Amino acid sequence: MTSTALRSRAWKLLEMVTTPLLPSDYLDLVSPLRAGADLRGRIEAVHPETGDAATIVIRPGRGWRGHTAGQYVRIGVDVDGVRLWRAYSLTSPTNRQDGRVTITVKALPDGKVSNHLVRRAKPGTLIQLDQPTGDFVLPQAKPAKVLYLTAGSGITPVMGMLRDTEFDDVVMVHCAPQPQDVIFRNELHDLVADKKLRLTEVHTATDGMLDIARLDELVPDWAERETWACGPAGLLDAAEEHWTEHGVQERLHTERFRPSIVVAGDGGEVTFSATGKTVDADGATPLLDVGEEAGVLMPSGCRMGICFGCITPLKAGAVRDLRTGEITEAEPGVLIQTCVSAAAGPCDIER
């Protein structure tokens, strides 16, 4: 017998010992970061960067496959007891010796996860991790000239790049409301002092928003530079248009953060994605009834919210709990009770 077969037999036997739990349920008690466990990380430190941004130092579990500069990671954090998932750019270089990685988070107004991480996260806390991902990365072949065009927290993936790979000729244009809002400001100025970076800060509170036409003046040779841009949609749209106009769009790489902004309304178009049906629903009819009327096979039970026999994934949009008025927004893994939930705007139910 091969060793793999032997190991799988041994594991089967262990499963018989622990049934109905799994051996991992017990191993998680002592070693949640071990190889083979669901990927998790432990917050080891939280360093404030600005008044509303902080860098979180995370020790990832043994299953972490490493990242490429510029990539992001999805993390699952328990906020007020509820597990919420968000994506953040990795800001640590890929060759960090201690095996830790960092993300840098800016607290958004009403941002549940970002405010929790910046203001309340405690070292020692376990978080859930996905493997890093994203195409906003540096190429294998070194470009001669580089431009980083960033705004606000759009600097985070670029900081991962700056810390990871040195180029001979790097220019950065970064927009932030005021000097004290510039994340990593000291480190950036150190790089400038070491002549490793040329930096232009645009302070939008005093200078106004960056007019992309000003690039000619700020970085005269911008069109010759391999450019990585990250920031709000307005800036990226303008950049894409500008680069296309000058026929150099292949030199521009952009990363868009898409905070899912759901505007909760009253009723909306409901899509039953598994069946491919779409119907209009008002804000008072339970989605279970909406589905059944549309001929969708819906699981059901008590029809009054007590048995949890009707729970179904909410893929997109938002729903309102008809008993409490509470709004639930779609996120991966979010299940809703269709018998006591109504559409709060357009939504997608996996049935």
Added chain:
Amino acid sequence: MTAIDPTAHLTAEQIEELGRELDAIRDEVIADRGEKDAAYIRKVISAQRKLELVSRGVLLFSFFPPAWLIGTAGLSVAKIMDNMEIGHNILHGQWDWMRDPKIHSTTWEWDHVSPSEQWKHSHNELHHTYTNVIGKDNDLGYGIMRVDEDQRWHPFHLGQPLWNFINACFFEYGIAAYDLELGKNLHKRRRKNPEFRARAKAVGRKIRKQVLKDYVIHPLLSGPSFLTTLAATFTANLVRNIWTHSVIMCGHFPEGVQVFERRSIKGETRGQWYLRQMMGSANISGSKAMHFMTGNLSHQIEHHLFPDLPSNRYAEVAVKVRALFEKYELEYVTGPLPKQVFSAWHKVFRLSLPNKKPKVKTPDREQELVAA
């Protein structure tokens, strides 16, 4: 359905007002539900796992009598925790709001021979929706006992104290049979129904796994302690079964608990549904440890009003619920465990015999029985 309706003094408006007041209690807990509650269930789960691990470890040396005693006691408590405070409550969806896939009603499996999926249907859906409605809620005597005067007496009921005792000893098997609706499905034709066969198979798989674990693998691992470990796990399962049976009997069987006619729930309002839950359930009074070991089902009334609220909140909710009972002049059936167990058993014995005086049946009631 008892001779005197204990809710007759309430007007329809009062019942709806009661419903609104109960909704407000629920909303208050939901608004406050958070980190502390999540930390509570995680702590309980972790404590249960550690206790089971240590107890099984001690049982490896169970040929040594003190080790047998400690290991068996520990395993019994661990099994009760798994069944009551953890399993029962997670399967109610009480912790689904945490969005932790490992502590979720759709993924949880318990150390019980009834697969959680089947139990959720018969318990959460049927029992909790149709609480104490004769003919709809089979928890009312599990289909083998007569627990209300209005249920028809049959000579079979003479043996119900014995059935109840056997059911208590092998309660988890009783539940599995009940979830399968075995009595109804053993007829030749239904036995072949593919849906029933699939469910029966699932139960068979769970029984096999549990029996293998408790009566083969762990005793084998104990080597020279094979027999003593076997006896220990058997005892732990027996203790767990008798304990859970006793607690659960106290929930709806004690004297003073009302049962309802099928007809009475037609077009039931939210207020009326709440009122039925209040009159159809009974509590057990006692210490914090007592509430914990019953999985907080000692707060059965509160659990039936709000089956999806986290169990650790029932104690605080109970104070407010009890005040409403007083305000609306309703009887809050509660008492210490021995008293409630005695009361429930007393009823089992009493109703094993036909009613002393034949009840005068109203024409409505006759029609109801014919229709049923």
